[in-house]
Amino acid sequence: MTDRTAAPGPRADMVRNRRLLLTAATEAFAECGVDVSMSEIAQRAGVAKGTVFRHFASKDDLLGAIMLQLLDRLTDSAARLLKADDAGAALREFMTVGVEALAADQAFCEVIGRPSLQHTEVRDAIGRLGDIVEDLTARAKEQGAVRVDVTGTDIMLLLGGIHQTAVPLLDTDPQAWRRYLELVLDGLRNPGVRTLPHPPPARLRLSAPPAPS
CATH class of the missing domain: 1.10.357.10 (Tetracycline Repressor, domain 2)
Known part of the structure; x- marks a missing residue:
């Protein structure tokens, strides 16, 4: 018979930790910008710093x-x-x-x-x-x-x-x-006969980064 009170397995821990990290990082970056350290994100998420790098290089x-x-x-x-x-x-x-x-x-x-x-x-x-x-x-x-x-x-x-x-x-x-x-x-809003004085921009299609030489 399966023990329903058993601790979650490694896979469940990984999913939970990734969710905690994304939530903590989203809040930290939104509040403070991109200079927030990975250490602070780990602290907010309640996980070890090494856990951050296991999920995000x-x-x-x-x-x-x-x-x-x-x-x-x-x-x-x-x-x-x-x-x-x-x-x-x-x-x-x-x-x-x-x-x-x-x-x-x-x-x-x-x-x-x-x-x-x-x-x-x-x-x-x-x-x-x-x-x-x-x-x-x-x-x-x-x-x-x-x-x-x-x-x-x-x-x-x-x-x-x-x-x-x-x-x-x-x-x-x-x-x-x-x-x-x-x-x-x-x-x-529709201006009638007036038109914009410059053509529209190209679509926002980011190109792939150049291959390393």
């Missing part, structure tokens, strides 16, 4: 895993909103969710350009999010809710732009980003 690997979590949340949100009847309201909600997520995470914009973004999984996740945001934007254009010359890539870049605009204010006014989001949303 470097800080960039850990940041990559956290980036994946954020990108997956945004992708799930965008996919859900694709089913909404009011495409304009859906795009507005997605942008609100996106900027709110960035405003709550001090590390996100510090991570842009780091090696963690060169992980295949992270690049693929950005591509998946970009595809869905293009669809979300296309539906909003079809319904006349936003200007016809805006693209999904514009929307993704604007999320970071709105967040960066509000960054100097967030310590004293954590909701300041909402003001700048509203200004951007006003600019996205």
